[in-house]
Amino acid sequence: MKLWLDGVEKAVERFSFSGGEIQVRINDLPFIFNDAFIEQNIRSSDDLMEVLLVTNAVRQHSGHGHLSVNLCCPYLPYARQDRVCCEGEALSLQVICDIINSQNYATVETWDVHSDVALALLRNHHDVPLEIIFEGVDFFDIYGACNLISPDRGASKKTERLAKKFGMNWLQAEKHRDPRTGEITHTQVHFEKAHKLLDKFGWNLPFLIVDDICDGGRTFIEIAKAPGFGNHPKIWLYVTHGIFSKGLKCLQEAGIERVFSPNPWPVENFLIEKDTSFLTVLEL
Numbered sequence: 001m002k003l004w005l006d007g008v009e010k011a012v013e014r015f016s017f018s019g020g021e022i023q024v025r026i027n028d029l030p031f032i033f034n035d036a037f038i039e040q041n042i043r044s045s046d047d048l049m050e051v052l053l054v055t056n057a058v059r060q061h062s063g064h065g066h067l068s069v070n071l072c073c074p075y076l077p078y079a080r081q082d083r084v085c086c087e088g089e090a091l092s093l094q095v096i097c098d099i100i101n102s103q104n105y106a107t108v109e110t111w112d113v114h115s116d117v118a119l120a121l122l123r124n125h126h127d128v129p130l131e132i133i134f135e136g137v138d139f140f141d142i143y144g145a146c147n148l149i150s151p152d153r154g155a156s157k158k159t160e161r162l163a164k165k166f167g168m169n170w171l172q173a174e175k176h177r178d179p180r181t182g183e184i185t186h187t188q189v190h191f192e193k194a195h196k197l198l199d200k201f202g203w204n205l206p207f208l209i210v211d212d213i214c215d216g217g218r219t220f221i222e223i224a225k226a227p228g229f230g231n232h233p234k235i236w237l238y239v240t241h242g243i244f245s246k247g248l249k250c251l252q253e254a255g256i257e258r259v260f261s262p263n264p265w266p267v268e269n270f271l272i273e274k275d276t277s278f279l280t281v282l283e284l
Contacts, residue, residue, distance in 0.1 A: 001040045001050055005033040005058065014050055022046055024053045032063040039072040041263065048077070048099070055103050071100070072109040074263045075241045076122075079114035080213070097121035111263060111284075112158075112212045112240035128284075130158050130210070131165045133240065133262060137282040140166050146208035146236070149173055149189065151219050159210050173209075173223050187222035189229075206234035214239040214261075216246040221254040236260065242267075248279060 001012045003026065011027040036058040042048050055069055081092035093115065100108060101123045110118070113127045134140065148170035150159035156172055163170035173189045207229065209220050214237070224235050237256050242264035251259060262282040275281075 001038070001054065003039075003054060003058075004035075004037040005030060006035050012050075012054060022049055022053070024050060024057055026054070026057050026061070029061050033058075034067065036062075036067060036069045037072070038069065039074075041075050042073050042077045042096075043075065043265070048096075052099075052103065055105075068106040069103070070107045070109075071103070071105045073100075074109075074111040076110045076113050076118055079118055082115035082117040093117055094121055114212050129161075130212075130240070131162050133282075133284065134162060134166065136284050137262065139238075139260075139282070140168075144206075146206045147171060149207055149209045149223060151175075151209055151211050151223060155211055158212075162210060171207075173226070175219065175222070184218065184222060187219075187226050189223060189226045191228040203233065206236050208236045208238055209256075210238050212239065213241045213243065214251075214259075215243045217244070217251050220256065221250060224251075224254040224256050234258075242279075252278060 001014065003010045003012050013025040013027060014022055016022050038051060038054055040047060040051050042051060051071065058069060059067060078092040078096045084091050097118065105124060108122050108125045109128065110125070111128045112130050112133060113119070119125060119127065140146070146168060148159050148163050148168050150156045150170060151173050152175055159170050162168070171189055171191065173187060175184050176186050176188065177184055209223055214220065220237050229235070235256050236258045237251065238260045240261065240263060242259070242261035244265055244267045248259065248267055258278060258280065260280045260282055262284050264279060264281055267279070
């Protein structure tokens, strides 16, 4: 949790009671402040509760009724649950958006949000799109030109916008599933549709898979194994939000040489620092 009051960062202490409830305490509160900016990745119910408690605390102690409270939650939880798939299930994204909307934030900022449904459900919402993130970290100035890969049809519009903005070649990958089980049977990268451009720009450029979230990483592992890459090209992965629930070793073993993320979860056996040997944390 990070908190700024009138642009000055303040320490927030979070502690728990014996019954499991949490509480917060903002240290060194000023007497009067006009603006509050809260930044928190909401990765658990306690994280969500902490945001709500800090929001209440700054309003309790602001000294007047004209306080502007702004929230930045780079990772919007439940964004992948943006529809009811089976009878009896909840529309989880609507629930989290209703909770956030109930706080009447002046602005709500997310990064590369997974679902466009969130754009409709969240009030005063500003999403930082993929191309702005890449521009903000000077990605291609630092790491050079790449052949971009969209991992599935759902990510194709974002990848195409990114490619057009920076003048990059891009390829479409496609997952094939067993209709009976839903399991991925194989993955195809459509090299044939970009063969002329690859010949022009060079097969030796890194192939950068681009997506918003890496959870277990199965999609990216299958892409790295797909036939057609030629003689050991560089295969890189960019994900805005790196959950990495299966760790990073499985990505390495599949042939992915480097992973980039501005918002990674802590990963066991990997030190989360800027520009590590495998996981590069991009600072926005």
